[in-house]
Amino acid sequence: MADNAVYGSYGWAGYIARVDLTSGNITTESDEELQDLYIGGMGFANKIMADEVPAGTKWDDPENKAVLAVGPLTGSGVPLAGRSTWATLSTFTKDYLIVDAHCGGTLGAQLKYSGHDGLIIEGESESPVYILIDDDKISIEDASAVWGKGTRETTEALCKKHGVDCCVAAIGPAGENLLPYACVMNARSHSAGAGLGAVLGKKKVKAVVVRGTKAVNVADPQMVADLSDYMLNEVLGSNNNHVVPSTQQSWAEYYDKGSRWTAAKGLYWAAAEGGPIETGEPKPGELNTVGYRCMKSTKDLGPEAEKYTVKMAGCHGCPVRCYTNVAIPRVKEITGYSSTGNTCVPNFPVSSYMPGIAPVAGLTDDEGTLTDLSVIYNQVVSGVVDDLGLWCNYAQLYRDIAHCYAEGIFERELGDDYADYKFEDFFNNQDPTPIVKILTDIAMNKKEIAYVGHGPLVWTERWNDAKWYDDAKSCLINYRGWPVHHAIECFGQVGGLYNMMFNRDDMIHSAVNFQGCGLPIDLKRQMAKEMWGAEDACDPDKAYTPINDAKIEFAWWSIVTDVLHDSLTLCNWVWPMAMAPEKARDYRGDLDLEAQFFTAVTGKEVTIDDLYKAGERIMTLQRGYSALGMTDAEGNVGCNDFRNVHDVITEWVFEKDPDIKPFEEGTDKMDRDDWSKALGMLYKRFGWDEELGCPTKQCLEDLELDDLATKLDEAGLLVDGGDAYDDRTRTYDGILADYSANNPALA
Amino acid sequence: MKENTALEHVGSGADRLDAFFTRRGFVKVSGAFVTALAALGLLPESAAAQPTSSQGQIDYYATPSHVLKINRARCTGCQRCEMMCTLKNDGVSQPAASRIHVRDGFLFGKELGSGDGIYYSCEWNIRQCHMCTTAMCQTACPHGAIVTDESTGVRSVDPEKCVGCGTCAAACPYHMPTVNTVTHKASKCIACGRCAEQCPNGALELVEWENVNHASGPTKQENPDPLISEKQDYVGGGKIK
Numbered sequence: 001m002a003d004n005a006v007y008g009s010y011g012w013a014g015y016i017a018r019v020d021l022t023s024g025n026i027t028t029e030s031d032e033e034l035q036d037l038y039i040g041g042m043g044f045a046n047k048i049m050a051d052e053v054p055a056g057t058k059w060d061d062p063e064n065k066a067v068l069a070v071g072p073l074t075g076s077g078v079p080l081a082g083r084s085t086w087a088t089l090s091t092f093t094k095d096y097l098i099v100d101a102h103c104g105g106t107l108g109a110q111l112k113y114s115g116h117d118g119l120i121i122e123g124e125s126e127s128p129v130y131i132l133i134d135d136d137k138i139s140i141e142d143a144s145a146v147w148g149k150g151t152r153e154t155t156e157a158l159c160k161k162h163g164v165d166c167c168v169a170a171i172g173p174a175g176e177n178l179l180p181y182a183c184v185m186n187a188r189s190h191s192a193g194a195g196l197g198a199v200l201g202k203k204k205v206k207a208v209v210v211r212g213t214k215a216v217n218v219a220d221p222q223m224v225a226d227l228s229d230y231m232l233n234e235v236l237g238s239n240n241n242h243v244v245p246s247t248q249q250s251w252a253e254y255y256d257k258g259s260r261w262t263a264a265k266g267l268y269w270a271a272a273e274g275g276p277i278e279t280g281e282p283k284p285g286e287l288n289t290v291g292y293r294c295m296k297s298t299k300d301l302g303p304e305a306e307k308y309t310v311k312m313a314g315c316h317g318c319p320v321r322c323y324t325n326v327a328i329p330r331v332k333e334i335t336g337y338s339s340t341g342n343t344c345v346p347n348f349p350v351s352s353y354m355p356g357i358a359p360v361a362g363l364t365d366d367e368g369t370l371t372d373l374s375v376i377y378n379q380v381v382s383g384v385v386d387d388l389g390l391w392c393n394y395a396q397l398y399r400d401i402a403h404c405y406a407e408g409i410f411e412r413e414l415g416d417d418y419a420d421y422k423f424e425d426f427f428n429n430q431d432p433t434p435i436v437k438i439l440t441d442i443a444m445n446k447k448e449i450a451y452v453g454h455g456p457l458v459w460t461e462r463w464n465d466a467k468w469y470d471d472a473k474s475c476l477i478n479y480r481g482w483p484v485h486h487a488i489e490c491f492g493q494v495g496g497l498y499n500m501m502f503n504r505d506d507m508i509h510s511a512v513n514f515q516g517c518g519l520p521i522d523l524k525r526q527m528a529k530e531m532w533g534a535e536d537a538c539d540p541d542k543a544y545t546p547i548n549d550a551k552i553e554f555a556w557w558s559i560v561t562d563v564l565h566d567s568l569t570l571c572n573w574v575w576p577m578a579m580a581p582e583k584a585r586d587y588r589g590d591l592d593l594e595a596q597f598f599t600a601v602t603g604k605e606v607t608i609d610d611l612y613k614a615g616e617r618i619m620t621l622q623r624g625y626s627a628l629g630m631t632d633a634e635g636n637v638g639c640n641d642f643r644n645v646h647d648v649i650t651e652w653v654f655e656k657d658p659d660i661k662p663f664e665e666g667t668d669k670m671d672r673d674d675w676s677k678a679l680g681m682l683y684k685r686f687g688w689d690e691e692l693g694c695p696t697k698q699c700l701e702d703l704e705l706d707d708l709a710t711k712l713d714e715a716g717l718l719v720d721g722g723d724a725y726d727d728r729t730r731t732y733d734g735i736l737a738d739y740s741a742n743n744p745a746l747a
Numbered sequence: 748m749k750e751n752t753a754l755e756h757v758g759s760g761a762d763r764l765d766a767f768f769t770r771r772g773f774v775k776v777s778g779a780f781v782t783a784l785a786a787l788g789l790l791p792e793s794a795a796a797q798p799t800s801s802q803g804q805i806d807y808y809a810t811p812s813h814v815l816k817i818n819r820a821r822c823t824g825c826q827r828c829e830m831m832c833t834l835k836n837d838g839v840s841q842p843a844a845s846r847i848h849v850r851d852g853f854l855f856g857k858e859l860g861s862g863d864g865i866y867y868s869c870e871w872n873i874r875q876c877h878m879c880t881t882a883m884c885q886t887a888c889p890h891g892a893i894v895t896d897e898s899t900g901v902r903s904v905d906p907e908k909c910v911g912c913g914t915c916a917a918a919c920p921y922h923m924p925t926v927n928t929v930t931h932k933a934s935k936c937i938a939c940g941r942c943a944e945q946c947p948n949g950a951l952e953l954v955e956w957e958n959v960n961h962a963s964g965p966t967k968q969e970n971p972d973p974l975i976s977e978k979q980d981y982v983g984g985g986k987i988k
Contacts, residue, residue: 002838006930077830077840106853109826113843135928150982152866152975160859160976165851173982187854188865213843213928221834228831228945273820273870273964291823291947310869313824319947321823325869338867338972388983440983 007217011072011602022123040071042566045087055628069118075109082316084108091180091195092455094480104315105190113212125204143206150387172389175201177445183391193391219603226744238293243581244518256518302370353398358406388443457481486512492544500647560615588739642693696722811900821950828942846936862971876936887918
């Protein structure tokens with residue numbers, strides 16, 4: 001325990017920086033009053049947006065803000081606490097409502113070490129600038145020399161000026177040119193999406209440069225260390241917390257070929273410096289091999305990627321190394337970039353999302369195995385989009401490009417430009433090079449093709465293709481403009497429900513981690529009973545049963561854990577620790593770890609139920625704030641009918657698999673009545689109005705969201721009713737403690 | 748040149764012989780004595796090769812018990828080592844004050860143009876204390892604030908004496924000590940091994956002392972790729988027309 005007088009308060013840095021680009025004023029303010037209710041990260045950023053940006057503001061108005069925030073656990077030494085959350089108004093979904101953009105890399109940790117829990121960017125600059133945060137010193141600097149540059153070149157230039165130990169989070173041409181699909185990049189390939197890049201571009205902010213040399217003060221450093229050791233030794237799995245290996249291994253009772261625990265004997269980081277490094281068979285309890293478990297390059301790109309694999313990497317503070325790092329001569333020849341790689345869509349944008357819509361020649365061999373050409377196609381796109389600062393709306397960009405090509409929409413709409421893009425060469429002639437121009441023109445936002453980067457809300461109307469929403473191949477899950485992010489294919493109604501909650505794709509992984517963890521369904525159902533009240537919370541894939549209370553509890557838990565993690569900040573791509581690789585603990589995870597780490601770091605005694613309540617509060621805050629800005633059927637601003645206006649799932653989920661009925665084996669299609677009932681049950685679980693899905697007077701009071709209640713009341717959007725918190729919630733504290741004998745916090 | 752007061756701290760001569768023979772401690776003896784010991788095979792030859800001071804004596808710096816051995820090809824850049832180091836030794840998480848350094852090389856290696864870092868070779872140096880036989884940090888400290896543990900031979904910073912001047916960091920060939928920007932005190936590795944315990948890739952290993960000066964991997968690529976910023980208008984993988 002270090003001196004507060006020297007190192008400041010525990011957990012939080014205690015201050016948020018505010019940079020007003022219009023006036024040039026730079027100030028800092030205490031965040032102490034936000035800490036208990038809103039935690040940090042998403043909670044802070046949403047609260048600040050809700051308080052300061054009037055409902056109905058458009059994303060490109062000067063009144064819109066971009067708020068970056070981290071939480072008490074960020075950079076504290078807690079495993080997987082390297083993420084950060086931005087909030088701003090959506091550039092690409094209906095009504096420009098609030099969205100969160102999460103990113104890893106080194107941005108969050110550096111911001112925290114600079115002595116700030118957040119950065120509020122407001123107003124607009126007249127000329128290109130970047131914001132420099134060097135510990136306490138914050139300044140607005142001239143960015144004219146890097147305006148027009150890609151994110152790589154910008155990072156190099158600003159690191160040359162300010163030091164290679166800085167984190168540069170930059171927009172590329174996409175952001176500068178206000179493309180709604182623009183993102184902010186740091187550490188080569190870590191992106192904060194959701195149009196954030198366009199918001200910064202409108203404000204003429206080329207980059208945020210941060211160097212932090214200060215400390216995160218920790219109330220009980222020994223407990224943070226002990227809990228970390230415990231977690232890494234026996235609770236943590238691989239990426240997505242998959243807890244069994246993907247191949248049969250001597251130590252493992254189970255294996256599952258879908259698992260992201262992909263290390264194996266004979267599988268190498270073959271391009272490692274000094275000779276190949278075998279991923280081998282890292283076992284539970286071997287703390288020093290955790291970072292080999294996830295061999296992501298071959299998992300995503302196929303066996304041909306092995307020879308290009310230098311190593312894995314990832315976010316600050318995370319022992320699960322899920323980021324591919326490949327050095328591919330052909331990609332370097334095409335793009336100029338020595339290394340590329342990602343962990344998510346930009347790692348496999350072509351091979352995973354295009355062939356099902358428009359065949360791409362040469363990506364697979366006769367047996368269906370991904371080829372060397374596939375590796376090159378994917379990594380050319382990966383390098384190019386990251387440099388352009390071009391986001392994809394969780395792969396929607398790639399599905400839409402394939403669709404618009406295959407259906408002749410591009411040929412019809414792009415005029416004389418069409419021939420220049422050489423789509424034929426890209427799709428049919430095994431030539432990856434045309435994609436560079438295609439993506440660059442989208443990012444530059446000047447030619448017709450760029451509308452595909454405005455999102456389906458815009459281009460389907462402009463190019464007269466609204467029916468695309470109702471095609472299962474589109475993967476669009478909501479008419480407001482976002483695609484599936486582990487939706488009905490993930491425990492049926494559970495995934496479907498949480499895909500409706502936000503104003504973009506949900507990015508919730510709590511449920512899909514459990515789905516893909518590799519444990520047998522019978523065991524999962526036993527675990528589901530312990531965690532969510534009944535085995536029926538989870539069904540086998542494509543063998544779904546009607547909605548029930550346990551499924552609703554599972555959906556609620558998936559939402560609040562995700563929101564909590566985005567606030568603490570922890571990586572929801574691996575957290576929560578619902579399962580574990582250790583047979584000795586019957587594969588049970590440890591759901592109390594967030595709370596135990598929180599207490600060890602901040603010194604504040606909490607239970608996991610306290611933190612889940614905070615997650616529910618932050619979700620409800622976003623919901624209420626969205627009601628204030630949402631337009632109704634007549635176009636009036638202010639609408640609380642979420643059921644009919646916001647949470648409208650696309651038709652294909654009811655229409656797919658026409659020969660099979662809902663709840664029969666072999667389909668994950670939804671039943672309309674069951675879906676309608678499920679929505680009402682989830683609303684009730686949150687204390688919201690069962691019909692409308694909006695926050696009620698009761699739940700706002702229970703969650704201490706008084707300001708929001710007042711605003712909703714003034715707008716005529718506040719409704720009575722709603723179950724009292726104590727009547728609708730259950731206790732999670734200590735729920736898996738019987739399996740957690742080695743947990744040092746229980747000693 | 749200021750007197751190296753660190754020598755006074757550990758004393759000199761025969762009262763340190765026990766430590767001397769176990770390759771621990773830190774002694775100042777006559778050159779003739781060292782030469783004699785070396786001839787008897789009781790000292791490594793390098794000891795006798797140490798420079799002689801104007802007083803006709805040599806400083807012999809016996810080696811610490813342990814040193815970190817690193818393999819940069821295995822490092823995946825998570826930087827948990829830095830957080831674990833400072834949690835144990837400072838009670839806070841503060842990578843910039845860590846006694847092991849990954850963060851400053853992660854993006855571009857040792858320097859822009861090295862051909863290293865996540866943007867280029869995906870290699871970067873894990874910079875660790877070499878536990879030098881001749882510890883320049885200690886020799887250079889004008890306040891004798893870097894002291895030797897008599898049982899392990901490991902040097903550490905005495906915060907009571909340290910004034911945060913940074914001479915240690917400047918004197919170290921690897922610039923390993925850091926001056927904490929919050930406490931304004933220097934810190935250096937004490938071979939506690941906590942960083943290695945938490946390294947998820949086993950890139951760090953605490954071993955019995957050996958010379959690791961040439962074991963850290965290259966500090967730049969032999970033929971580094973040119974910087975993207977040196978290729979004019981290279982955006983998105985091609986020239987923007």
